[in-house]
Amino acid sequence: MRVFWAGAVAAGLLAGPGSAPGLQPEAASPSARIVIDVGHGGVDGGTTYGTILEKDINLAVGLKLLSVLQSRHVPTSINRTKDYALSDDNPGKNGGRHRRDLAQRVEVANKLNPAFMLSLHVNWTSNPSRSGPLVIYRKNQQAGKRLALRLQQELNRLYGTETEPVASKSYYVLTHSRVPSVIVEMGFLSNKKDRQLLLSPQFQQKLADSIAKASMDALKEDFPSSAGSKKNRAAK
Template identity: 50%
Template structure:
């Protein structure tokens, strides 16, 4: 249904995806729940927003792949990297998918957490590269309009995905689960739809300008 990687395993990538795609990376999954608040888990929020973003992009004619369509860890699919670190296998698998599909841009969805529960709003992290920075700025502006914030995108230097993916990639921290206002938006179907629409608006601005 979601054009997942698994659905294409039996075909040549050159036949299944002859043109670049937008890869939506739904962060965490399976044993890795990500950050949380009570029984609200980041992995579930990432997946729900990812599903909605996928539907929007496909409905607008964009070739799109959602790399996780259920509650499972991508590290389970990685049997080629000899590492005892499940976290590293997970990250490496996400990076590998961006190369095999192949990807025009990568949108990695995550949720933030802070000790100060008054801290709120989206933050978009990008590579030290012009197209990635512009993609981040476009998505950040669109999400700022939704959240009524004025945050600026940031360079995500320590993040594996941004350092190892060759195409323009961004990590979208869609809000703070530790903040009551953000959490309400992140955990509701209506809020998840609005966030997905805002991210789409930024992607649309990027492709219109590029």
């Protein structure tokens, strides 16, 4: 973990209202209420369409989401602010690069212990007509399910869809994270209309705004914290 903390501070990853370059990450970490997990990075591009790489869309929306949440005084951490693989932070672990990458994401969430973690991704399927957002939560995890419902509802509103969130027990990040976590598939790279939307900075901002709204509603209604609400009141 020391490697992660050092890298995280250098890259400004442990972002939050109290954090600044040079601040001890241990001081910043307890305040994180939301962790943004930016899917893929570095050698791992995620899903692709021509030269379009999922990792870049995830990062673009992730940074916008971080900025919205910070502007609303929600203590938030993000696990990458640049294009690199998280497995590079986790060289000592056993297993292949992909597994090390996922393990690092889980380790960051477990260490920071936020109310929840949002994993940002872009979907792909062989059926080019399939489109829209899809939120995935861990099967039988009620907190994750409520969060997924809120996120799906906001994203449905944005896309004009009526999709239901999906339960799964086959995603490493969902099953290994000790904090409630959801995977937010923000649209399909395999669908022409979604693809155009996902590449538009204006739409990326709308995605960030929708995810932020659902997340803040969830924090308020489902994950209350006396320290957090006091801080929020003081900030208003």
